[in-house]
Amino acid sequence: MASDQPIRIISVAGARPNFMKIAPLARAFAARDALAPMLVHTGQHYDERMSRLFFEELGIPRPDVNLEVGSASHAVQTAEIMKRFEPIVVDNRPDCVLVVGDVNSTIACALVAAKLGVPVAHVEAGLRSFDRTMPEEINRLLTDAISDFLFVTEPSGLANLKAEGVPDAKVHFVGNVMIDTLLANLEKARAGRTLEDLGLEPRAYVAMTLHRPANVDDPAVFERLFGAIRQIADDLPVVFPAHPRTRQNMERFGYFAEGGRRMGNVRVIEPLGYLDFLRLMAEARLVLTDSGGIQEETTILKVPCLTLRENTERPVTVDVGCNQIVGTDPDRILAAYRKVAGAETFTCGTPEKWDGRAAERIADILVERLG
Numbered sequence: 001m002a003s004d005q006p007i008r009i010i011s012v013a014g015a016r017p018n019f020m021k022i023a024p025l026a027r028a029f030a031a032r033d034a035l036a037p038m039l040v041h042t043g044q045h046y047d048e049r050m051s052r053l054f055f056e057e058l059g060i061p062r063p064d065v066n067l068e069v070g071s072a073s074h075a076v077q078t079a080e081i082m083k084r085f086e087p088i089v090v091d092n093r094p095d096c097v098l099v100v101g102d103v104n105s106t107i108a109c110a111l112v113a114a115k116l117g118v119p120v121a122h123v124e125a126g127l128r129s130f131d132r133t134m135p136e137e138i139n140r141l142l143t144d145a146i147s148d149f150l151f152v153t154e155p156s157g158l159a160n161l162k163a164e165g166v167p168d169a170k171v172h173f174v175g176n177v178m179i180d181t182l183l184a185n186l187e188k189a190r191a192g193r194t195l196e197d198l199g200l201e202p203r204a205y206v207a208m209t210l211h212r213p214a215n216v217d218d219p220a221v222f223e224r225l226f227g228a229i230r231q232i233a234d235d236l237p238v239v240f241p242a243h244p245r246t247r248q249n250m251e252r253f254g255y256f257a258e259g260g261r262r263m264g265n266v267r268v269i270e271p272l273g274y275l276d277f278l279r280l281m282a283e284a285r286l287v288l289t290d291s292g293g294i295q296e297e298t299t300i301l302k303v304p305c306l307t308l309r310e311n312t313e314r315p316v317t318v319d320v321g322c323n324q325i326v327g328t329d330p331d332r333i334l335a336a337y338r339k340v341a342g343a344e345t346f347t348c349g350t351p352e353k354w355d356g357r358a359a360e361r362i363a364d365i366l367v368e369r370l371g
C-alpha cells in the first residue's frame, strides 16, 4: 500500500556538466506532491562562471546544502565529498539519493548512500568509453555497480549494462535529461547577443572546448593538438571558451607569452554561461570538443561535431551521423575539418527518446517504485 508520507529524494550536483542535468529533474520533482526533494551541491565546481551562473540561468533552486569541497587530487576530493555528505544522509534519512553523470561528486555520493543502505538512482547510466585511463570511466563503472535505478540515455547503455550482468528490472531507458534542458532553453539562447558581442557571423566560425587531462595536461600532447587547431584558425575563426584547468595549463606552457604568438588566430575567452554557449554552438559551422555532453548537444542542434578523443562513451551520436571521433592526430583532424567545413549541407538523425521528457519519465518511475 502506498504511504502518504512524501518520498524523500536527495539530488546531488557538483560540477558544471551536472547542472543542466539536475535542472529538469528539480523541476519535475517539485511538480509532484508525492516527492519531497532536497538538493545538495558538493562544491566541486565553485567559480562564478562554472557554477552560480548556471543555477541562475537554468532556474535551479538554491541548494539546501553546499558541501564546499573545492579542488584537490581525485582521492582527496572524493574523500572530502564523502566525509561531508555522510552526515547529510544520516540526518535526513532519504528514500533515495539521485546522482547524475560521471564526475567525482557522482561516485562519492553514490558510495555514501549505498553504504548507508539508501537506494541510489544514477541518471546517465550505462555509458562506457572502455578506456579506464579516463577518470570518468572509473566513476561510471563504480556508480552503476552500486545503483538501484539505472536511467539510460541511449541503446549502448542498455547493451553495456546487460553485458555487465545488471538485472533488467533495475534498468530504465528514459532518454536524456541534458536534452530536456537544451530544448527548454533553445529559443531563449537563440535570441541572445552572443555572436554580435563576439563579432561572429553565423556558420562562419568554429566553436571549441578542450579540458580532458589526457589532452591538456602534457605540453607536448597539447601542442600537437593545438598545432592543428592553429591551422584551422587560419581558415575560420576558432572561439575557445577555456575551462580553468586548460587556461592554467596554457599559461604554464607559455601560450599567453610574447603577445600570444603561440595562440595564432585562436580566440581564447572566459567560460560562457549556458545560454551563451548554447547559442555559440547552435550557430557554428562545426564544433571541436573533447567533452561528453557537447557531443550530445550538437546532435540535437544538427551541427557537425569533431571529437578530439580516441573513443566515445556516447556512440549513438556517431550512429545518427552527427559526431565523428577524429582522435588527436593532426593530419586526421585537419582532413576531417576540411571535409566537414567544405560541405554545402549537413543532416543527421535524432536518437530515440531525446525529446525533452526524460526528467518526467524519471520522476514517474521513482514515484511508482518508491511510493
Ligand code: UD1
Pocket: 015, 016, 017, 044, 045, 046, 047, 050, 051, 071, 072, 102, 103, 104, 105, 135, 136, 211, 243, 244, 245, 248, 291, 292
Ligand atoms: C570535471 C569532471 C569532468 C567534467 C568537467 C567539466 C571529474 C573527474 N571530472 O573535470 O568529467 O567533464 O568537470 O567541467 O569529476 N577549477 C577552477 N574552478 C572551478 C573548478 C575547477 O579553477 O570552479 C580548476 C582547478 O584548478 C581544479 C581544476 O580546474 O583543480 C580541475 O577541476 P576538477 O573539478 O578536479 O575537474 P575538472 O577538470 O573540472
